[in-house]
Amino acid sequence: MNEYGLGLASGIIFGVLFLGVWIIFRKLRGQAAMEQFDEKQVTDRYKAYKIGFFALIICIAADAMLKLFGMSFYEEPVGDFIAVFIAIGVFACRAVMSDAYFAPGASMKKFILLYGVICFAQLVNTVRSFSDHEMILNGKLTIHCISPLCLIIFSVIMVTVLIRARQLKYDEEE
Numbered sequence: 001m002n003e004y005g006l007g008l009a010s011g012i013i014f015g016v017l018f019l020g021v022w023i024i025f026r027k028l029r030g031q032a033a034m035e036q037f038d039e040k041q042v043t044d045r046y047k048a049y050k051i052g053f054f055a056l057i058i059c060i061a062a063d064a065m066l067k068l069f070g071m072s073f074y075e076e077p078v079g080d081f082i083a084v085f086i087a088i089g090v091f092a093c094r095a096v097m098s099d100a101y102f103a104p105g106a107s108m109k110k111f112i113l114l115y116g117v118i119c120f121a122q123l124v125n126t127v128r129s130f131s132d133h134e135m136i137l138n139g140k141l142t143i144h145c146i147s148p149l150c151l152i153i154f155s156v157i158m159v160t161v162l163i164r165a166r167q168l169k170y171d172e173e174e
Contacts, residue, residue, distance in 0.1 A: 037103060044100035052091030059083035074141035081146055085153045092157045096164050108165050115158040122151035 037045065063079040066072055074082070095101035102108060125147040129135050134144040 037100070041100040041104075044098040045095055048091045048094035048098065048100060051094050052087045055090040056083055056087035059086050072140065074145070075137075075143060078141050078143060078145060081149060085149050089153045089156055093160045096157070096160045099164075101161075108161055112158060112161055112165075115154050115161070119151055119154050119158065122147050122154065126151050 060083050063083060066079075072079075092101060102111070129144045129147055135142060135148070
C-alpha cells in the first residue's frame, strides 16, 4: 500500500472513530442519536433518498457503458467514488432544499462550520495533489482525485445550505 492509500485509510478510520465517540458522548448525555423528524420531513427524506439512489444507478450504468466500449477516463476505483459522491450530493441538496436534512431545532451554523473545516482540509490536500502532479497519470484520473471530489461535493452541499438558510431568513422577514 502506498503513502496515499495509508493516508486515505487512516482518514476513514479517524472518521469512523470520531463518529463512534460522538454517538457514545450523545448517549451518555441522554440525547437521542437522531432527533425526531415530522411526517413531511420523513416523506421528503425518502424522496431525496430515492432521487439519490437513481442518480447512483445512472452513474453506475454510465460507468458500465464506458467500460463496455473500452473508454475509461479514470483508474478502477475512481468511477465508483464518483458515482457515490454524485448520489450523496443529489440526496443532500434535495433534502436541504425541502427542509428534510436537518432535524427540527438543529443549528445550520454548526453544520456550516463543520463543512467549512472539511472543505479547508480537502483544499489543502487538493493543492498538494495538484502541485505534485499526481491526479492524472497516463491520461487517466488516479485515486489522488478523491480529495478534489470531496472538496467539490462538500462545497456544493455547504453552498446549498447557505442558500437555503438565506431563503429561510427572507421568509421569516416577510
